[in-house]
Amino acid sequence: MALYAIGDLHLAGQTKVKAPMQRSSKVWKNHEKKLKDNCRRLIHPDDTLVLVGDHSWGRKLEECELDFQYIESLPGRKILLRGNHDMFWEAKKTAKLNAMFAGKLEFLQGNFYTYKDYALIGTKGYCYEGLDTPEHAASLVRREAGRLQISFELARQAGFRKFIMFLHYPPTNIYERSSIFTKMAEMYGAEQVVYAHCHGKARFHDSIRGRKNGILYSLVSGDCLNWEPQKILP
Ligand SMILES: [Fe+2]
Ligand SMILES: [Fe+2]
DSSP states (O other), X not given: OOEEEEBOOOBOXXXXXXXXXXXXOGGGTXXXXXXXXXXXXXXXXXXXXXXXXXOBSOSSGGGGHHHHHHHHHSSSEEEEEOOTTOTTOOGGGHHHHHHHTTTTOEEESSSEEEETTEEEEEEOOOOOOSSSOHHHHHHHHHHHHHHHHXXXXXXXXXXXXXXXXXXXXXXXXXXXXXXXXXXXXXXXXXXXXXXXXXXXGGGTTSSOOEEETTEEEEEOBTTTTTTOOEEEEO
């Protein structure tokens, strides 16, 4: 039994959308096959795989059907976190998605799931990337920090004291050494923070990687891992 994570599949079964990075970079060539082969080699039926956001280019659920079929076909239990490109997923409709996909997929956003005696905490997160005003970014960070706190508190109320924290966005932007997200991870005693979103070698070190203040930070975007899910816990 093991817990794995990988993010940013950016599937396009129906939409056939290809971002520039997907057209020009060798690592993206046949990435769906590379990931499926790696999952079949590594992941057993009793393992858990957390997919750390940016699942599909589909903007509506109907445009994601083939992508969900692909994800469902991967081995093990699958937990999906919300990414910035997951337009099919409105934050308020997470419970509805969980009902729709009951028994097949689980959707992590402001709720929590469990793995052994750990609570798996998660929300999309946010960090300033120069694409909006600092004020707007600050308001999104506050909203996401609130959702993260709800996730931690629900798990604490359920009796959990061991946490793995998942964010789609990096926990800090390129100007920060810490953030409300790293502080919350420290305050609640998360053992690990797992995030994705960063694509291309130039961005793999935009945020914290490795151990800081006793917490292990991992970037698990698919192109960074060359489509091999990372083992988070045995
Ligand atoms: Fe992405
Ligand atoms: Fe993203």
